[in-house]
Amino acid sequence: MRAILNRLYEVSGLIAAAFLVAICAVVVAQVALNAIDRVAGLLTGSAIGLVIPSYSTFAGLFLAAASFFALPYAFRHGAHIRVSLVLQHIPAGARRGCDILGAAIVTLFSAYFTWYMGVLALESHAFGDVTSGMVPVALWIPQGAMTLGLGVLTIACLDDLVVLLLGGEAAFNAEGQQLLAGRDEGASGSAAGAMGRSTDGGGPMDGDGR
Amino acid sequence: ESWDMPTPYPDATFHTQNIMQFAEDVKEATDGALEITVHSAGSLFKHPEIKNAVRSRQVPIGEFFLSLLTNENAAFGIDSQPFLATTYEQAEALWRAQAPVVTELLAEQDLMPLYAVAWPPQGLYTKEPVETVEDLKGIKFRSYNAALEKFAQLAGMAPTQVEVPDIPQAFATGRVEAMITSPSTGANSKAWDFVEHYYDIKAWVPKNIVVVNRKAFRALDESVQTAVLNAAKAAESRGWQMSQEETQAKTDMLSENGMEVHQPSEALMQGLKQIGEEMIADWKAEAGPAGERILEAYQAD
Amino acid sequence: MTEILLSAGVVALLFALLAMGVWVAFALFLVGALSLLVFSNAPLGTVLATSTWGASNSWALAALPLFIWMGEILFRSKLSDNLFSGLAPWLTRLPGRLLHVNVFACAVFAAVSGSSAATAATVGKISIPELTKRGYSERMMIGTLAGSATLGLLIPPSIILIVYGVATEQSIARLFVAGVLPGVLLVLLFSGFIVAWALVNRARVPSQEDRTSLAERLRAGRELLPVMLLILGVIGSVYLGIASPTDAAAVGVVIALILAWRSGDLSWTSFRDGLMGAVRTSCMITFILAGAAFLTTAMGFAGIPRMLAAWIGDMGLSANELLVALTIFFVVMGCFLDGISIIVLTTSIIMPIVEQAGIDPIWFGIYLVFVVEMSQITPPVGFNLFVLQSLTGRNILQVAWAALPFFLLMGGAIVILTAVPDLALYLPSLMGR
Ligand code: NA
Ligand code: NA
Numbered sequence: 001m002r003a004i005l006n007r008l009y010e011v012s013g014l015i016a017a018a019f020l021v022a023i024c025a026v027v028v029a030q031v032a033l034n035a036i037d038r039v040a041g042l043l044t045g046s047a048i049g050l051v052i053p054s055y056s057t058f059a060g061l062f063l064a065a066a067s068f069f070a071l072p073y074a075f076r077h078g079a080h081i082r083v084s085l086v087l088q089h090i091p092a093g094a095r096r097g098c099d100i101l102g103a104a105i106v107t108l109f110s111a112y113f114t115w116y117m118g119v120l121a122l123e124s125h126a127f128g129d130v131t132s133g134m135v136p137v138a139l140w141i142p143q144g145a146m147t148l149g150l151g152v153l154t155i156a157c158l159d160d161l162v163v164l165l166l167g168g169e170a171a172f173n174a175e176g177q178q179l180l181a182g183r184d185e186g187a188s189g190s191a192a193g194a195m196g197r198s199t200d201g202g203g204p205m206d207g208d209g210r
Numbered sequence: 211e212s213w214d215m216p217t218p219y220p221d222a223t224f225h226t227q228n229i230m231q232f233a234e235d236v237k238e239a240t241d242g243a244l245e246i247t248v249h250s251a252g253s254l255f256k257h258p259e260i261k262n263a264v265r266s267r268q269v270p271i272g273e274f275f276l277s278l279l280t281n282e283n284a285a286f287g288i289d290s291q292p293f294l295a296t297t298y299e300q301a302e303a304l305w306r307a308q309a310p311v312v313t314e315l316l317a318e319q320d321l322m323p324l325y326a327v328a329w330p331p332q333g334l335y336t337k338e339p340v341e342t343v344e345d346l347k348g349i350k351f352r353s354y355n356a357a358l359e360k361f362a363q364l365a366g367m368a369p370t371q372v373e374v375p376d377i378p379q380a381f382a383t384g385r386v387e388a389m390i391t392s393p394s395t396g397a398n399s400k401a402w403d404f405v406e407h408y409y410d411i412k413a414w415v416p417k418n419i420v421v422v423n424r425k426a427f428r429a430l431d432e433s434v435q436t437a438v439l440n441a442a443k444a445a446e447s448r449g450w451q452m453s454q455e456e457t458q459a460k461t462d463m464l465s466e467n468g469m470e471v472h473q474p475s476e477a478l479m480q481g482l483k484q485i486g487e488e489m490i491a492d493w494k495a496e497a498g499p500a501g502e503r504i505l506e507a508y509q510a511d
Numbered sequence: 512m513t514e515i516l517l518s519a520g521v522v523a524l525l526f527a528l529l530a531m532g533v534w535v536a537f538a539l540f541l542v543g544a545l546s547l548l549v550f551s552n553a554p555l556g557t558v559l560a561t562s563t564w565g566a567s568n569s570w571a572l573a574a575l576p577l578f579i580w581m582g583e584i585l586f587r588s589k590l591s592d593n594l595f596s597g598l599a600p601w602l603t604r605l606p607g608r609l610l611h612v613n614v615f616a617c618a619v620f621a622a623v624s625g626s627s628a629a630t631a632a633t634v635g636k637i638s639i640p641e642l643t644k645r646g647y648s649e650r651m652m653i654g655t656l657a658g659s660a661t662l663g664l665l666i667p668p669s670i671i672l673i674v675y676g677v678a679t680e681q682s683i684a685r686l687f688v689a690g691v692l693p694g695v696l697l698v699l700l701f702s703g704f705i706v707a708w709a710l711v712n713r714a715r716v717p718s719q720e721d722r723t724s725l726a727e728r729l730r731a732g733r734e735l736l737p738v739m740l741l742i743l744g745v746i747g748s749v750y751l752g753i754a755s756p757t758d759a760a761a762v763g764v765v766i767a768l769i770l771a772w773r774s775g776d777l778s779w780t781s782f783r784d785g786l787m788g789a790v791r792t793s794c795m796i797t798f799i800l801a802g803a804a805f806l807t808t809a810m811g812f813a814g815i816p817r818m819l820a821a822w823i824g825d826m827g828l829s830a831n832e833l834l835v836a837l838t839i840f841f842v843v844m845g846c847f848l849d850g851i852s853i854i855v856l857t858t859s860i861i862m863p864i865v866e867q868a869g870i871d872p873i874w875f876g877i878y879l880v881f882v883v884e885m886s887q888i889t890p891p892v893g894f895n896l897f898v899l900q901s902l903t904g905r906n907i908l909q910v911a912w913a914a915l916p917f918f919l920l921m922g923g924a925i926v927i928l929t930a931v932p933d934l935a936l937y938l939p940s941l942m943g944r
Contacts, residue, residue: 013790017786020786021786023577024580024765027577028761028762028764028765030371030758034752035753038753044348046348046368047348047368047370048368049363049367049368049369051353051371053359054371056570056573056757059573060573063567063568063573063797064569066794067567067793067794070791073794074791074794074795077791079792079901080536080795081897081900081907082532082534082535083529083530083532083535083906083907086530086531086532088906098531099532102531102532102533105537105541106533109540113540113559113560116559119556119557119560120560123262127265128282129262129282130281130282131281132279132280133354134353134355134356134371136281142568143564146564179635179636179639179640179904180639180643180903214811222679222680249811251855253678253807253856255562255565256565259564259565263558266554266557266561267554268553268554268557268558269553372755373570373571374677375673375676375683376755380755385753400685404684
């Protein structure tokens with residue numbers, strides 16, 4: 001079960017990464033076409049007009065998909081920031097209580113969010129909503145992607161809530177980035193040293209630790 | 211009762227000012243029984259979301275650019291077809307033909323049009339002077355929908371995609387060399403900072419539309435409903451009047467600020483109209499029954 | 512009065528949620544949800560979905576993850592190390608030495624990025640490990656970054672000036688030009704502060720590296736070449752007219768990848784790590800932005816910012832009094848709302864008051880950028896603070912404390928800008944024909 005769930009979050013993160021690469025690819029392709037056009041303009045005196053239709057719309061839609069597929073993955077890696085000031089200064093028991101309450105609140109909210117994002121996607125599908133601009137894209141597709149991302153986020157929140165209730169340690173307490181870590185270990189010779197300790201134990205993809 | 215009304219354009223735009231007056235009229239006529247709070251400049255919902263927000267009753271009323279819905283049904287976008295209706299008279303006739311069809315189509319989404327107001331006729335902004343269609347060949351032309359892309363290609367121009375906030379910089383760096391937009395948009399974005407020539411080609415006369423959710427409307431008292439409809443009627447005629455005054459004022463503003471405002475040459479207009487005819491023939495073939503009905507009604511008018 | 516009590520309740524809820532350790536983005540969503548339930552009868556779930564959808568599929572925002580990715584690539588290559596070792600010999604005489612790199616790197620990066628979050632994330636990712644390694648004061652390092660990253664909003668291109676220009680129908684080109692001199696003013700103020708601080712706290716600046724000859728400096732300067740190529744490539748693509756400012760972010764990623772590959776630092780592992788790091792950081796920021804957008808919509812329905820702005824308008828103040836009142840208003844609102852949201856929610860009310868008081872709208876746009884910049888570094892809701900918290904793992908209050916001097920410097924800059932309005936107005940006046 002644990003392995004399946006971890007795999008789910010990881011795949012979600014990989015899909016997000018693919019969309020981020022897609023944003024870069026579509027924009028770079030358009031810039032390359034602009035460059036060709038520029039050269040052609042200089043040589044022949046008139047531009048060709050090489051366009052990737054609605055490339056900016058596509059980049060925006062890819063961004064929505066990337067952001068939401070990344071949610072559970074980032075959550076599990078402790079990338080979403082919180083104010084830990086109070087938590088640091090209260091007894092461990094109370095801290096645990098806050099973690100449980102917090103996890104319960106975000107689990108409920110994520111579930112609610114997922115439901116209504118799904119409703120929006122279904123409504124867009126029912127009415128045949130499409131983007132404006134050169135290429136009509138059915139809105140339910142990106143909205144459906146956002147719903148999926150939120151759904152997996154709900155699972156990730158619930159996962160941590162259950163773990164906490166069973167007395168375990170939540171994955172969201174992973175430390176995220178620690179660029180100052182080199183300070184605690186004494187000045188080290190390379191940038192890699194400054195990156196310090198591994199961020200969490202979340203499988204083969206845990207970013208900053210190598 | 212109090213209604214929130216999202217609108218896409220800023221306060222200074224005459225459409226928004228007309229809506230403020232409309233809200234004022236409704237309040238007065240209903241003795242405050244219905245108060246409309248206008249949220250301008252996309253501050254409540256962004257432009258693409260406004261129609262759907264009214265549909266799902268997040269807000270009871272809203273305004274948007276009608277031909278934004280072209281991709282849903284070509285009938286919504288007939289007012290943005292180049293050189294079909296170019297004067298205010300023709301635009302009014304086109305709206306008379308279009309209104310019943312738009313009303314039917316929007317009813318499927320639980321929406322009811324209250325009124326529509328035209329933007330000033332669209333003019334051509336260029337870096338270099340243009341005497342004939344021949345002069346347009348090979349220059350980079352801002353295209354933001356399929357119709358404009360086709361228009362660019364038929365005129366031998368190179369279509370290019372530039373987002374609205376990037377327009378000044380795109381002209382400055384040569385990423386774009388010509389665009390079609392209204393004198394209002396040109397004056398409001400201080401087009402004289404980045405482009406030299408304006409040709410009053412009256413390419414098309416697009417409209418903003420104000421729609422209300424049918425259920426929200428029916429929930430009003432009958433007397434209030436009547437007051438809203440009366441205020442809408444007044445807003446429509448006032449808006450078209452404002453639009454004509456705006457055309458004059460903003461075109462003057464372009465020339466006062468050093469742009470060369472030209473009446474287009476016969477040859478240029480002839481070439482452009484030919485392209486328009488070609489496009490409308492294609493459009494008719496693809497527009498579907500709703501679009502065809504509008505075109506027939508308009509041509510019979 | 513009930514409204515004021517209820518607004519206080521909303522603020523209290525935000526504090527409670529944050530103190531409990533609820534994630535910042537979720538806290539914004541939850542406070543927005545509660546405001547919507549209490550102050551309006553709009554359907555919560557559908558508004559939540561629609562507002563989030565509208566805020567998330569955004570072309571303008573697409574540059575953010577790309578710039579962050581570029582920073583991740585540089586961070587994993589020798590380029591970031593080269594940048595600092597190349598500059599070090601040149602800065603030996605300037606008190607505060609490499610701390611100035613934060614200011615100048617942010618200023619240069621601001622010329623391609625329109626947002627301060629992207630600026631903080633990209634420059635911070637590179638400079639924090641390098642400065643840490645060299646033993647610089649942590650507080651100054653974080654403070655200079657938090658403060659200088661706000662230059663992303665002032666030096667063109669700028670998301671906030673675009674939002675303001677569109678909402679008030681001012682020329683965006685003029686606003687961009689107007690931002691240049693005030694941007695230089697801020698750079699000078701920040702660098703001046705570093706110099707002053709370094710002179711007072713000699714002991715806390717790492718010991719002097721050996722004096723170097725000009726030849727050695729030039730040799731070291733060669734290490735700067737790749738980074739300069741990157742900057743030239745990104746800015747050049749815009750001014751050659753082949754890329755929009757948003758496109759330039761993707762150009763930056765590609766050039767960074769090529770440079771990392773040329774210097775032998777690009778392996779499959781480093782590529783994957785950089786990409787996944789960018790995914791995590793940009794997800795964190797975009798989700799907070801979505802929460803802020805929803806809170807903005809909820810506040811629009813609730814009408815609280817409108818009400819407060821109208822209240823200021825009714826006080827009948829002179830131009831200078833009005834500016835003082837507005838600055839207090841923006842700083843207080845800026846603690847809880849993101850700066851762009853405040854502008855979006857209040858321009859309708861504020862602009863007529865401002866114009867009536869005879870304040871130039873272009874000047875006011877630059878003034879607004881300054882107050883919005885300040886809101887980026889005030890807790891509990893400040894985007895630069897969030898980014899730096901995420902980068903360093905330090906607490907938000909520690910980060911905010913480090914940023915405090917720069918907050919005050921910006922306050923001083925507003926006073927200067929008010930005393931010398933030509934700082935903002937001279938350059939645009941040259942554009943008129
Ligand atoms: Na910038
Ligand atoms: Na703040």
